[in-house]
Every structure is written in C-alpha cells, then in structure tokens.
Amino acid sequence: MRLAVLIPLLLALAACGFTPLHSSEYRARQELDLASLVVEVDRSRLGQLLEAEIGDALNPDYQRAEKLYQLKISLSQTDIPLFINPDGTSARGDIEWLSAYRLTRLIDGKLVDSGSLRRISSYNTSDQAAEGYASFVSIEDAKKRGILELAQDYKLRMANLLAQLEAQQ
Numbered sequence: 094m095r096l097a098v099l100i101p102l103l104l105a106l107a108a109c110g111f112t113p114l115h116s117s118e119y120r121a122r123q124e125l126d127l128a129s130l131v132v133e134v135d136r137s138r139l140g141q142l143l144e145a146e147i148g149d150a151l152n153p154d155y156q157r158a159e160k161l162y163q164l165k166i167s168l169s170q171t172d173i174p175l176f177i178n179p180d181g182t183s184a185r186g187d188i189e190w191l192s193a194y195r196l197t198r199l200i201d202g203k204l205v206d207s208g209s210l211r212r213i214s215s216y217n218t219s220d221q222a223a224e225g226y227a228s229f230v231s232i233e234d235a236k237k238r239g240i241l242e243l244a245q246d247y248k249l250r251m252a253n254l255l256a257q258l259e260a261q262q
Contacts, residue, residue, distance in 0.1 A: 146244035214239035
C-alpha cells in the first residue's frame with residue numbers, strides 16, 4: 094500500500110522541475126552566478142576583511158566569469174558593553190555590525206536591489222590587568238566571527254537574489 098502511494102508521489106516530484114540544492118550541477122551553476130559579482134566594501138581594515146571573505150564565499154574556486162553586477166557595501170560597527178561591573182568596567186559585550194548594500198547591474202547602472210544586514214557577535218572580558226591580553230583576543234575573535242557570519246549572510250542573500258533575477262529573465 095505504501096509503495097503504491099510513494100511511486101506516484103515520486104513521479105510527480107520528478108515532473109515538477111525540482112532540483113536538489115546539494116547536487117553538483119546546482120552548485121556549479123550557482124557558483125558561476127555568484128562569480129559574476131564585483132564586491133566593493135569601504136576601505137577600513139574590517140571592511141577589507143569582509144570584502145575578502147565575501148569574495149571567498151561567492152567564488153571559492155576563483156573561476157573566471159563575466160562581471161555582471163556590482164555589490165557596494167558600507168559597514169559600521171558598534172560596541173555595546175553589557176554586564177557593567179561596580180567599578181564601571183564591562184565583563185561582557187556585543188559588537189553590532191550594520192551593513193547596507195546596493196546591487197547594481199554593470200551594463201546600464203540600474204539599481205537591482207538594496208537593503209541592509211545586521212549581525213551581533215559577543216565577547217567576554219576580564220577585569221584583571223594580567224588578563225588584558227585575553228580580553229583583547231576575545232574582542233578580536235568576536236570581530237572576526239562577526240565578519241565571517243556577515244559574509245555568509247551576503248552569500249545567501251546574493252544567491253537567492255541572483256536566482257530570482259535569473260528566473261525573471
């Protein structure tokens with residue numbers, strides 16, 4: 094009985110145009126689409142790191158592809174101290190990343206999409222002078238994690254957007 098129900102469902106699924114997201118064909122097509130982006134981020138140290146991470150996420154094999162779109166990103170960071178100690182120092186903090194982007198088509202300069210992404214990364218600090226280095230490392234690690242997560246957010250957003258643009262054509 095189960096087999097009689099399962100076979101028509103599988104046949105219907107095969108006929109609907111479903112493509113598995115993890116198939117090598119889909120990944121290859123997606124990587125070519127993502128490789129068509131030119132990424133430009135503000136020239137701060139963390140902006141350069143974000144640009145490099147997005148570049149690696151969008152085109153991990155460094156494939157040559159015609160550049161069709163430009164992704165311009167502005168990045169800002171806000172340090173939010175949490176759990177304030179009686180002496181006024183912070184024992185824990187968040188770094189909030191706000192990132193606005195504009196995606197334009199290079200052929201005619203038309204704005205295709207714009208928006209913003211937000212990411213928060215947390216860190217712990219120490220109030221002892223001997224552990225100042227540990228606090229520094231914790232903060233720097235939170236910055237790097239935030240940038241890496243933001244780069245992955247951009248990869249997902251651009252993959253979705255380019256798939257929608259391709260479907261419209």
